[in-house]
Amino acid sequence: MAKEKGRKLIAQNKKARHDYHIIDTYEAGLVLTGTEVKSLRQGRASLVDGFVQFTDHEAWLHNVHVPEYSQGTWTNHSARRKRKLLLHREEIDKLEAKAQETGHTIVPLSLYFKDGRAKIEIALAKGKKEYDKRQTLREKQDRREAERAMAAVRRRQRA
Known part of the structure; x- marks a missing residue:
């Protein structure tokens, strides 16, 4: 085995x-x-x-x-x-x-x-602290939105 x-x-x-x-x-x-x-x-x-x-x-x-x-x-x-x-x-x-x-x-x-x-x-x-948690969440959402925008630009360039 x-x-x-x-x-x-x-x-x-x-x-x-x-x-x-x-x-x-x-x-x-x-x-x-x-x-x-x-x-x-x-x-x-x-x-x-x-x-x-x-x-x-x-x-x-x-x-x-x-x-x-x-x-x-x-x-x-x-x-x-x-x-x-x-x-x-x-x-x-x-x-x-x-x-x-x-x-x-x-x-x-x-x-x-x-x-x-x-x-x-x-x-x-x-x-x-509570404000640290909110800030972390906001940074995560901002990063996600930026990645989505970059992916959309790449898709337009390929088409």
């Missing part, structure tokens, strides 16, 4: 990029049970309310919803249990120090399989 290669996306947290300024991103492994892995392989998970907290110099992922495995028995996992993140000691120390600063938090951005192993992309982030 050939081992799977590449990156297979399971879940993304698009709301995080809207609500936070992303400062730095990290890739972390996850400590999972068998039924969690099977549930993730079915492509089911939600990162919306997720966050990372530090306890005894270890990183823990909270509030990430991995639904129970449908064929699971009494060994099934609870959907919102806290999961340990696997990071290098220097990364944990750096993130823990930065997370202590006012306004900073660590949020999950995406959950995926990389070469058959479950990984999560986490980000050190700073909360956006």
Whole structure:
């Protein structure tokens, strides 16, 4: 049996990029049970309310919803249990120090399989104010309108 290669996306947290300024991103492994892995392989998970907290110099992922495995028995996992993140000691120390600063938090951005192993992309982030969110949305709309106008000009030139 050939081992799977590449990156297979399971879940993304698009709301995080809207609500936070992303400062730095990290890739972390996850400590999972068998039924969690099977549930993730079915492509089911939600990162919306997720966050990372530090306890005894270890990183823990909270509030990430991995639904129970449908064929699971009494060994099934609870959907919102806290999961340990696997990071290098220097990364944990750096993130823990930065997370202590006012306004900073660590949020999950995406959950995926990389070469058959479950990984999560986490980000050190700073909360956006309401006017920042509006400005970001306005810039996105302006960029989209400019691209549409350029595409229309190109179509007229070809015709």
